[in-house]
Amino acid sequence: MKKEYVMGNQAIALGAIAAGVNVVCGYPGTPSSEIIETIAKHNREKAIHVEWSINEKAAMELAAGASYAGARALVTMKMMGLNVASDALMSLAYVGVEGGVVVVSADDPGPISSQTEQDTRLFAKYCRIPVFDPSSVEEAYTMIQDAFAYSEKYHTPVLFRPTTRVDHAYAGITYDDRAQPKAIPGFVKDSGRFVIFPRLSRMNHEMIEKRNPQIGEDFSSYWGNTLQGRKDSRKAVVAGGVSYAYAKEYIQDREDVRLIRVATPHPLPESFLLNALEGVEDILVVEELFPYLEEELLMLCGKHHKNWNIYGKHTGHSPLAGEITAEQAALQIGSFLGDTLTQEAPGAMPQPPARPPVLCAGCPHRAGFYAVKQAMKGRKANFSGDIGCYTLGNAKPLDMVDTCLCMGAGITMAQGLHWTDPETVNFAFVGDSTFFASGMTGVANAIYNEADLIVCILDNSTTAMTGHQPHPGTGVNMMGDVVGAISIENVLRGMGVTTVITVDPLDQSAAIAAVKECADMRGVKAIIFKSPCIALSKPVAKARVNEACIGCKKCIREVGCPAVTFAGNRAVIDESLCTGCSLCASVCPVKAIQVSGKEAR
């Protein structure tokens, strides 16, 4: 055993290793990405197969295959990835598993780094499978091991849903550093079991609905479902996940209120809850995202004719959207309990500046966007964006992202826009990792259906936004092997895109010429803006503003680089941020920006 101070995601990874996991796969997505990275780091003997799969659906299916052979499999993603994986997961729920399958779907209340505020607990109910909801880093380590045990006990995939504040919290844990992957029994063919047919689904559906109340009973004695407080107290606070931590922070060890934690929201541990709530009159539910526990309690209340007052999101006692904070939870619980709350009126404070996230100084995406913008000046064009760092191309002054919906959507949405107005030039911006994840099918769709479209692949040779994960185009994988990199250019040509131009976006004149060339052609064209992510390549050059600066602010107005600011009557470049990309120099009308060390680049 070893003691270490770790992030929640690391605790989940170490817990899975302790559970003897054999196969680990997933797709990067904040706040889940560090799980696979941690497994890979601890996989020195390569005893575990660990990979970044091409997308969440591929990962889910891979895990199902491994499980049929008796292996334990962990699949990781953020909650929107679960939408992509759901086709496979929903069917797998019917077929069932042999080796344990645990699907980590990290929820992001707020949302802090996401497009939706969906709730994985509800997804578990929809799939009719168990879900675990850890409230701390320490719990996550133990609970992920339990999740594997329950998965095998009931032959079902199991969901595991941490939220951002558990994923990215740190705590000291003691973990098993000698754990070995379990022995894999091997695939025993049984088509009556592993080939899904309507008849099998009908039979298994019945079995699942009979089984779930049994799991609920089993969960009623699960250690994670806890009750604190005196039996004669008439008030109860019910919470799960990190909301429990907020509730506990306020209630501490008080006994005059019952504090009930639900760590297994589905199947609902009914008898545990009925017992814990015996004699209670008022219930406050503290939870983020969907009013899940609240609605389950309302169901329980009706089913058992209880005389409970249930307060939560449906009664306006808790917000329906957004993350809750420790002090919000304290306020809710304090007023529920009738405590005297000392709320300080905030004094008049000067307003700190807004700091929206922006593309890094020197980011090659900025140059790619700027080239397209310059080339299309005076022409009607739509710019469909996608998910990744380059979504930030929507920020002013670039203002080059007109749409962003979900992974891979830019390429297909651009086609939809095209069919409504064929005279407008349609661009789709997609990153290299997103292209592999879900961009390729959109390109095939455009070729097949003869849409006019310019696909701009912003290839920085990494999955930058989520922390620089490798992908099929990078030539390395999570087993630490150097593998053949898939060429995006060859993929496009193989599908039948005849015009594929690869250009360095920092070479503005070449980049602008490439865009202009494509804009006048019919059919599907592709421009690969290839330049490495500046967070991974060591910049050697610096730009400086000289005496010639006339203070026209064009560099600021056009480029919007965080390294360029204005002081006195001149533009100033922060050398600690500058990478010498020279985009600002290229727009300066009086050549007042000089880039040193450019040759060394």
Next chain:
Amino acid sequence: MSYNILLCGVGGQGTVLASKLLAAAAQASGLSVHSAETIGMAQRGGPVTSHVRIGDDAYSPLIPKGTADLIIAFEPGEAVRNLPYLKQDGALIVNSVALMPVTESLHPSGYDPGKMLNYLKSAVKTLAVVDANALCAPLGSVKFFNVMVLGFATGAGMVKFDREVLLSTIEASVKPAFVEINKKAFLAGAAEGETFIKEQRGL
């Protein structure tokens, strides 16, 4: 009662390393510690915070507002943004060097770091204003401010760890090539912190 330290700044300023060092030092001192970080989209030039909570009764990963014993702010505007977290008698260390957001050059909202510092002076009793650029000049880069400011907090007695514990934590946590310069940064900061607290008491 838990002891809460909030670090805040702008993505890329090195708050994460500082909070990791604090947590490691707490653990090495045999204390129970939890922390939380801002990770993801906000890291790209957005406001970031690290919450470090020391003590057995800390359950929430984030410090509840009004309960931070110490705020270490890497930027004046961020100090003001996070001031609601500070306890009534809490201490605040702030770097006086402002980082102008790119939006400020495009559409000035009148961000005035001086106004921020003046407000802090009126609102915080134990306030240390430090100039990261000046303090870090002998080290060659402002990037060492994160370790230097930990030294400052230690020297001023705002964090209760043994200096040696933090020094050995630095040794264990940073790349070997950077151990010496980081130790130097820490000790320089500690000396500044000692001077600050002496003056504070003298007043």
